[in-house]
Amino acid sequence: MSLLASYLRVCAASTGNAQRASQLRHLHLSDQPLMLMAMKRTGPAARPLAVMLGTDPYRPKLLVAPPSGDTTSMLTALADTVIAHIDTCRQRSENLPATSRRPARKRYTDAPQILVPNPQTAEHLKALGDDLRLRRVDDETPGSRSVQRLGHWLTYLTDRAHDIPGSSALIPLTGLLGMHWITGQSLLEDDDLASLLAWIDPPRHAASGRDAADKAADRATHRPAGPATDAAFDNDQLAPLFHAYARAHGQEQPRILEELNSLLTAYMRPTWDLMWHAYTLLQALPEAKNTTRRWALERTAFTDECTYLAEDGRPRPAREQAVATAVRLAVTEHAVITFAAERATDDPFVQAELRTTGEAFGGHVTTIEPEHTLRGPTGRGLWRPRFTVTTADPVLLESGRPLACHTHPSARYRIRTITHLDGATLAETDGDTVVELEITAGMGPATRPNHAVLPEPGAFLVFTLAPDHYQMPEFPTRDKTPWTHGGPPPGHPHDTNDEDSGDKP
Numbered sequence: 001m002s003l004l005a006s007y008l009r010v011c012a013a014s015t016g017n018a019q020r021a022s023q024l025r026h027l028h029l030s031d032q033p034l035m036l037m038a039m040k041r042t043g044p045a046a047r048p049l050a051v052m053l054g055t056d057p058y059r060p061k062l063l064v065a066p067p068s069g070d071t072t073s074m075l076t077a078l079a080d081t082v083i084a085h086i087d088t089c090r091q092r093s094e095n096l097p098a099t100s101r102r103p104a105r106k107r108y109t110d111a112p113q114i115l116v117p118n119p120q121t122a123e124h125l126k127a128l129g130d131d132l133r134l135r136r137v138d139d140e141t142p143g144s145r146s147v148q149r150l151g152h153w154l155t156y157l158t159d160r161a162h163d164i165p166g167s168s169a170l171i172p173l174t175g176l177l178g179m180h181w182i183t184g185q186s187l188l189e190d191d192d193l194a195s196l197l198a199w200i201d202p203p204r205h206a207a208s209g210r211d212a213a214d215k216a217a218d219r220a221t222h223r224p225a226g227p228a229t230d231a232a233f234d235n236d237q238l239a240p241l242f243h244a245y246a247r248a249h250g251q252e253q254p255r256i257l258e259e260l261n262s263l264l265t266a267y268m269r270p271t272w273d274l275m276w277h278a279y280t281l282l283q284a285l286p287e288a289k290n291t292t293r294r295w296a297l298e299r300t301a302f303t304d305e306c307t308y309l310a311e312d313g314r315p316r317p318a319r320e321q322a323v324a325t326a327v328r329l330a331v332t333e334h335a336v337i338t339f340a341a342e343r344a345t346d347d348p349f350v351q352a353e354l355r356t357t358g359e360a361f362g363g364h365v366t367t368i369e370p371e372h373t374l375r376g377p378t379g380r381g382l383w384r385p386r387f388t389v390t391t392a393d394p395v396l397l398e399s400g401r402p403l404a405c406h407t408h409p410s411a412r413y414r415i416r417t418i419t420h421l422d423g424a425t426l427a428e429t430d431g432d433t434v435v436e437l438e439i440t441a442g443m444g445p446a447t448r449p450n451h452a453v454l455p456e457p458g459a460f461l462v463f464t465l466a467p468d469h470y471q472m473p474e475f476p477t478r479d480k481t482p483w484t485h486g487g488p489p490p491g492h493p494h495d496t497n498d499e500d501s502g503d504k505p
Contacts, residue, residue, distance in 0.1 A: 003356040005182060013184030016208030018199040022180040023349045025285035026339075028168040028295040030113040034085045035060075035275050037268055038121055040227040042234065047071075048128065049229070050264045051078055055085070057276040062268070064261055067245040075132070076143030079150035086112045086153060090306060111295075111302040112169065114157055117193045117225035117275055119172045122161055124227040129154025133315040152315060156305055163332045166294045166339035169302075173278045174225075180285065184210060192217070193225045193274050201281060225271045237263060289409070290342035290467070323481050330473055337465075344464035345404050351462050355393045361435065362462035363391030365455045372438075385454055386416065386438045389461060395433050402440070402466040411442025411453045412466055437463070 008019040036053040048071060051063045063078055065071045089110040098104040116122055132151025138144045161170040178190050183199035190196050194216040202212035216222065224230050229238065241263065245256045320328070343350045344360060354360035368387035376382045395418055397403070403413040416436040444450035455461060 002353050004353040008182040009184060012182055012199070012209075016184065016210040017202070018181040018183045018209055020180065021182045021349060021353075022343075022347055023286075024288040024347050025180065025282060026288045026291060026343050026346070027166065027171060027176060027179075028113075028287070028291050028298070029279065029283050030110075030168075033113040033115045033279070034082070035115050035272070035279070036121075036125075037117055037225065037272055037275065038124055038227045039229055039264070039268065040124055041065075042229075048074065050268065052265075052268045052272055053078075053081060057273070060269070060272050062261060062265055064257075064264055066257060067242040067260070072141075072143065072147075075147050075150065079143065079146040082114075082150055082153060083146060085114075089302065093303075105303075107303045108299055108306070111299045112153075112157070114170045115275065115279060116170065116172050117271060118174045118191050120191070121225070121227050122158055122170060122172050125154050125170070126158035126162070129158060130318070134318060148315070149309075152309070155316060160298075160301065163328060164335045165332075166335060166342070168295060168298055173275055173282075176282060177278055180282070183213075185213065189213075193271060193278065194222060197274055197278060197281075201277070223267060223270045225274075226268075229267075233267065288343070288346040290346055294339075294342075323475055327475055330475075338467050341404070341465045341467035345406065345409055345467060348406070348462075351406065351464060354464060355462070358394040358396030360462060360464040361389075361391045361393040361395045361397070361433075362460060363389040363393070363433075363435070365457050365459045365461060366390050366434070368455065368457060370451075370454050383443055383449060384438050384440065385443070386436060387455055389435045389437065389463075391433050391435060393433075395435060397465070403437070403463045404466040406462050406464075407455075407459075408442060408453050412440045413437045413463060414440050 005021065008021055012019045032055045034053060034055055035057075036051065038051045039049040041047045041049045048065050050065065051074070052060045053063075054060045061081060063074045063081075065074045089112050090108055092109045093106045094109050096105050096107050116125070129151045132147055133155050135144075135148055135151065137148050157170040160167040161172070174191050174193055174196055177196055177200060178187075181196075181200045183190060183196065185195065185199065195213045198206075198212035198216040199209035202209045206212035206215070219232070222230075241256060241260050245253055245260075248256055344354050351360055351362070355362055366388050368385065370385050372384055372386045373381045374384045397415060399415045399418065401415060403415065405411060405413060414437065416438050419434045419436075421432050421434060439453055442450065442453050
């Protein structure tokens with residue numbers, strides 16, 4: 001936890017109200033997301049009890065697994081609802097021109113988005129997806145194929161939520177709220193949606209967010225957001241209905257099922273309303289600039305996944321091969337760095353937090369060399385203006401790292417030198433570190449230079465790591481991967497060591 005985050009948590013604990021930790025919303029929110037709340041039974045991790053979902057806050061759809069333990073009808077109905085939501089995102093597409101990396105192609109103008117109350121629900125859906133996508137399809141069983149397709153999409157959505165920071169495919173609401181507000185309670189308590197919302201937006205009659213959170217945590221009225229249920233609810237209300245269903249005969253079982261549906265509706269509806277309350281609060285926040293770019297990547301990934309299902313459609317393996325794992329980890333690392341850099345570029349709150357850790361710095365421009373040039377590889381002169389910034393912030397960035405500035409997001413800067421001043425010169429400056437920077441991109445062509453990127457002497461600028469500074473490594477193709485890491489087996493033509501194979505060093 002950074003110094004600023006710790007300070008805001010102390011302020012929240014002192015005042016009794018949550019503190020803003022971000023000025024902008026950094027994830028895209030759809031106009032009609034699929035809200036989903038799940039409850040599971042005790043026992044196997046993926047054994048569902050009930051799911052409440054829908055796109056209308058006033059008309060949720062409740063799916064309940066019968067006490068008999070047969071979840072086929074429930075999973076079929078869940079598959080139909082989720083896949084129908086996904087299909088609505090495939091109604092319109094746009095044409096993308098060819099680039100140096102990809103040919104011209106089509107991309108859907110929308111992508112599915114599922115909002116869940118907490119990270120525990122996302123983990124439950126991941127376990128459910130792992131179970132369903134590997135089930136054998138039986139064409140004689142109604143809904144068998146759609147249930148397997150549900151497993152595929154749950155795996156896709158939860159993998160993006162877990163592996164791609166900044167992804168909007170599946171969003172735990174407590175995590176998104178915690179990105180924008182800091183409370184005076186522990187991080188573990190922030191996973192409770194009712195308590196977290198009480199801190200952020202307490203009722204009018206509440207004295208403070210802390211008092212509202214204490215009332216929200218009252219065991220007599222508190223409703224867990226899932227997927228685990230409350231032990232008292234299990235023992236006192238759920239278990240008697242299950243036992244009665246097992247002993248019932250004839251018309252008694254439908255009556256008990258209706259009673260079970262009513263019980264679960266009353267139990268889950270308060271959390272359902274809180275989820276829409278959280279969505280309303282988050283949607284009211286202004287959206288960060290780079291959110292549009294990340295949503296475009298989300299639509300691209302969704303389009304590629306639909307193409308994969310149409311052309312291949314085989315379920316993803318239970319265990320990845322070594323190269324696939326390495327690629328996934330590299331993609332995750334790239335997403336982590338890029339998302340952090342883009343948040344810092346967009347949001348002054350994030351910039352302030354990074355300045356306390358040395359990952360960003362702000363200061364006043366002291367000197368500038370507007371006509372400085374360098375000789376390029378072809379011998380042509382390159383316009384590379386230089387200037388110095390004096391800062392009192394700790395500067396832990398390495399020389400040569402590409403940086404971005406909040407005043408000109410498209411420009412790029414490079415640290416030339418970092419000089420720490422001695423006591424004799426501190427009185428003449430407003431900081432103890434002088435950083436010399438060079439503008440490396442964003443100046444425009446030589447025939448039409450963009451002089452707007454040149455800072456004015458005395459201007460205050462904040463510099464953070466550039467979002468595009470990370471380069472993805474290259475990975476071998478399967479035929480060049482050793483068989484011990486998922487490549488061709490021994491004896492395969494690509495695995496030979498003969499001189500004629502062309503693989504000699």
